[in-house]
């Protein structure tokens with residue numbers, strides 16, 4: 510793993526750098542393989558980034574979008590990460606529907622939907638069960654409790670090692686989430702962390718020793734590149 514940590518004066522500068530990294534990762538993957546696979550983060554931090562990506566005139570026919578986690582709500586629900594990305598990016602560009610791989614939330618059972626998404630990943634990447642796909646890029650945020658994706662502190666999802674997708678739990682609310690194992694197979698993982706409210710958790714995530722069950726972002730150690738883009742307010 511190669512780790513990069515960059516600190517920016519504010520969120521706007523952080524997101525400008527993120528745009529450069531994301532677009533260069535996309536172009537490199539397409540150059541190499543004629544396609545790029547990206548898993549998107551939810552939450553509020555990356556929304557302006559998705560709005561900026563929409564202006565980049567990217568070859569969307571060669572980009573396959575996935576989500577690294579999803580709230581267990583219908584796609585039109587205000588809390589839906591799929592809805593957030595559609596409004597920020599997808600509704601503004603011509604994106605082939607077949608290239609959009611949103612997490613399903615319609616089975617009425619998050620475990621069933623997690624298994625469905627896992628099967629979709631295995632089929633798309635053409636790998637057998639038990640193997641892990643290698644995403645070109647996975648975007649992640651970090652909560653003020655040190656969670657990432659929907660891997661929340663002291664939840665069962667943190668211990669799931671043999672699956673690609675599992676059910677996360679935020680205060681009793683189910684979510685679908687990539688497992689740490691899947692994230693750690695990525696070629697590149699990019700964390701976007703802004704805001705003073707993240708500082709204490711970030712200190713623990715970066716500390717020489719702290720409990721990853723308490724600070725799940727510590728579990729993220731990808732085989733490829735790990736980028737942390739921080740604003741001044743969030744960093745030590």
Ligand code: 6PG
Nearest residue numbers: 551552553554650651652657658
């Ligand atoms: C989600 C995200 C979650 C998010 C962090 C940070 O579904 O909310 O996947 O992990 O990245 O909670 O959220 P903010 O960017 O809103 O601070």
